[in-house]
Amino acid sequence: MRATLDTLAIAALFGIAQGALRFVDLAGVFALATPLSVAPWTVVTSVYAHGSVGHLLANGLALLLVGPLIERRTTRLRFHAFVVATGALAGIAQVTLGGLIGPPSAVLGLSGAVFALGGYLLAGNIVTATLFDRLRLPPRAQFALFGLVAVVLTATTAAPGVALIAHAVGAFCGLLAGRIGLLDAR
Structure with missing residues (x-):
């Protein structure tokens, strides 16, 4: 549970920093927004900062549900790299694609990474692996199925102001990573 607690501690530190920065009207300095070239560090900081x-508590609770289960299968370094990579990809997708279908907005939070961890858990377990092996689905069909599952998982969190694209991209990345056992240290 150490990597999960590390992640929560980092997010809490960002929360404290955001609180302090509110006094000088710089609370949004960690948010990922378009264009990405304006503040490239926000690709990472936006994963840990929250609105x-x-x-933060909602994402922290979700992380506590899935994080420890993933930690058992991987190393601490892989866990953190996965959280940053999937959270960053989800955030980039949200600000890029979200700006195409609506007004541009900034993105904050661990939810894309948490959806990736949940997707990994769903696709990377022995029951799912056995099912896929028995079904003998071609890679394209598996890819399409993962897309559908990501959309269904995302629909469960649909509400105004929720980064649905980030959730879907995170879940999809986690499902793919789980299917190939990307984090498995065995």
Whole structure:
């Protein structure tokens, strides 16, 4: 549970920093927004920063549900790299694609990475692997199925202001990574 707690501690430190930066009107300095070239560090900082204490608590609770189960299968370094990589990809997808279908907005939070961890858990377990082996689905069919599952998982969190594209991309990345056992240290 150490990598999960590390991740929560980093997010809490970002929350404290955001609180302090609110006093000088710089609370949004960690947010990922378009164009990405303006503040490239936000690709990483946006994964750990959150819009509110409630947002951090919701993501933290979800992380506590899936994180420890993934930690058992991987190394601490792989866990952290996966959280940053999938969270960053989800955030980039949200600000890029979200700006195409609506007004541009900034993105914050661990939810893309948490959806990736959940997707990994769903696709990377022995039951799912056995099912896929028995079904003998071609790679394209598996890819399409993962896309559908990502959309269904994302629909469960649909609400105004929720980064649905980030959730879907995170879940999809996690499903793919779980299917190939990307994090498995065995």
